[in-house]
Amino acid sequence: MLLSTILALLLLPIAALGGSATLLDALYNGSVKPESIAAAGDLDMPKIRPGVNATSYDWWYFDVVSTDARASVTIVFYDSGPEGFINPYERGPLSVSITGLFPNGSAYDFSAPATSAVVSRHAGGSFATSGVYKDSGFEWKGTTSSDDGEVTYVVSIDAPSIGVNGTVSFKSIAPPHYPCGLNVPGATEQLFPHVFWSNAIPDALAQVDLSLAGAELKFDGYGYHDKNWGDTPFVTTTATWYWGHAHLGPYSIVWFDAVDSVGTEHFSGYVAKGGKVLLSSCAKDSAVARPWGANDTYPPTVTTGVMQGLDIQFDLGHGKTFWANVSTTAVAIDFGVYVRTLGTVTGGLHGCSKTFDGIALFEEFKFTS
Numbered sequence: 001m002l003l004s005t006i007l008a009l010l011l012l013p014i015a016a017l018g019g020s021a022t023l024l025d026a027l028y029n030g031s032v033k034p035e036s037i038a039a040a041g042d043l044d045m046p047k048i049r050p051g052v053n054a055t056s057y058d059w060w061y062f063d064v065v066s067t068d069a070r071a072s073v074t075i076v077f078y079d080s081g082p083e084g085f086i087n088p089y090e091r092g093p094l095s096v097s098i099t100g101l102f103p104n105g106s107a108y109d110f111s112a113p114a115t116s117a118v119v120s121r122h123a124g125g126s127f128a129t130s131g132v133y134k135d136s137g138f139e140w141k142g143t144t145s146s147d148d149g150e151v152t153y154v155v156s157i158d159a160p161s162i163g164v165n166g167t168v169s170f171k172s173i174a175p176p177h178y179p180c181g182l183n184v185p186g187a188t189e190q191l192f193p194h195v196f197w198s199n200a201i202p203d204a205l206a207q208v209d210l211s212l213a214g215a216e217l218k219f220d221g222y223g224y225h226d227k228n229w230g231d232t233p234f235v236t237t238t239a240t241w242y243w244g245h246a247h248l249g250p251y252s253i254v255w256f257d258a259v260d261s262v263g264t265e266h267f268s269g270y271v272a273k274g275g276k277v278l279l280s281s282c283a284k285d286s287a288v289a290r291p292w293g294a295n296d297t298y299p300p301t302v303t304t305g306v307m308q309g310l311d312i313q314f315d316l317g318h319g320k321t322f323w324a325n326v327s328t329t330a331v332a333i334d335f336g337v338y339v340r341t342l343g344t345v346t347g348g349l350h351g352c353s354k355t356f357d358g359i360a361l362f363e364e365f366k367f368t369s
């Protein structure tokens with residue numbers, strides 16, 4: 001047996017209990033390997049080994065939409081090569097961006113580079129991680145209560161160079177999952193070829209308290225945290241995609257419906273009720289999202305305007321379907337190939353007269369002309 005194999009076997013129990021990874025603000029020059037099968041405790045850890053190269057990406061994403069679907073914040077911790085994803089590449093792969101809407105509809109957008117980063121998880125088998133993006137002023141801290149397993153994450157910002165400071169806090173109310181099922185070792189992490197996803201916090205009670213270049217942004221809402229990664233330029237793997245999450249009545253829902261570059265449609269649907277998972281699947285039609293109203297071209301193209309709304313159908317199995325009708329209330333980002341929107345949502349179980357109202361934050365990529 002190779003010494004490295006013996007060491008890896010010896011280290012395995014330690015890795016399962018805790019551990020940390022350092023990310024360098026330099027591209028790896030060579031072939032990288034994306035993690036594709038879940039390992040215990042690994043859900044929210046770095047996924048590209050040995051480190052991102054020019055054409056790969058790994059990021060941690062957080063968002064909150066206000067309870068009136070008017071204000072928002074999205075924070076993304078990037079570790080991304082210049083051709084990996086479409087985010088602005090600063091002087092290296094590590095950077096953090098914070099974007100969103102003030103309640104009056106004005107957009108804000110700040111970003112800061114980091115010089116290195118450390119992502120660590122805690123002992124005790126929880127998936128919660130903490131990440132410090134050095135010299136950016138941004139970090140997140142995830143914890144799991146040893147009493148009841150409650151997961152909380154707090155993003156803290158102290159970035160005087162860009163005039164941003166404050167906190168965004170998340171208290172999870174729905175269990176984590178991967179594209180095709182819950183957080184168990186051996187689960188597939190692949191959404192479709194070369195694109196991977198884990199969703200640590202599908203829904204959360206969230207509080208935002210930020211100072212943004214002198215302006216205050218303070219609101220309560222529903223939050224979300226996930227991560228994506230891939231080993232091939234995102235624009236070459238994806239043709240169109242709808243992703244989003246919503247909170248309505250007792251329900252937490254997450255949809256993902258994308259068409260890849262060879263024209264195959266891929267699905268991932270998640271529905272939880274009061275924190276109990278009813279659906280976590282990548283089966284065909286597990287979540288089918290289609291635009292309605294103005295700008296309802298499907299599949300959308302780069303010139304299609306922002307959709308007036310989205311109709312989403314979740315196949316819960318056993319003949320049951322959950323439906324959600326999202327109406328766009330505000331546009332946080334629109335630059336042709338990418339749209340991020342806020343909305344109100346109405347939905348419920350098909351054939352059930354009881355319907356629920358809530359709020360959503362959703363996005364669309366459209367790379368086809």
Ligand SMILES: *[C@@H]1O[C@H](CO)[C@@H](O)[C@H](O)[C@H]1NC(C)=O
Pocket residue numbers: 029030
């Ligand atoms: C990457 O490695 C190749 C092969 O060793 C070398 O030719 C190339 O100059 C390296 N590129 C960079 C940016 O270091």
Ligand SMILES: *[C@@H]1O[C@H](CO)[C@@H](O)[C@H](O)[C@H]1NC(C)=O
Pocket residue numbers: 029030031032033053054055056231232
């Ligand atoms: C990055 O890794 C991918 C996956 O192994 C590989 O296909 C690609 O050629 C690598 N890119 C560079 C610039 O080395």
Ligand SMILES: *[C@@H]1O[C@H](CO)[C@@H](O)[C@H](O)[C@H]1NC(C)=O
Pocket residue numbers: 165166167209210211
């Ligand atoms: C941001 O920092 C300023 C200056 O220290 C402070 O007055 C303000 O309360 C902070 N904002 C938040 C949201 O913490």
Ligand SMILES: *[C@@H]1O[C@H](CO)[C@@H](O)[C@H](O)[C@H]1NC(C)=O
Pocket residue numbers: 102104105106215216
């Ligand atoms: C909206 O609110 C922000 C933050 O208070 C402010 O900076 C901006 O000027 C306002 N925009 C408009 C159009 O009033």
Ligand SMILES: *[C@@H]1O[C@H](CO)[C@@H](O)[C@H](O)[C@H]1NC(C)=O
Pocket residue numbers: 294295303304305306307308
């Ligand atoms: C539809 O898209 C056009 C731009 O193509 C835009 O002006 C319009 O506001 C959009 N309609 C709705 C309801 O969002």
Ligand SMILES: *[C@@H]1O[C@H](CO)[C@@H](O)[C@H](O)[C@H]1NC(C)=O
Pocket residue numbers: 292309311325326327
């Ligand atoms: C969704 O809601 C809108 C606005 O209330 C309505 O016009 C539309 O018909 C609904 N769509 C579906 C598929 O129920």
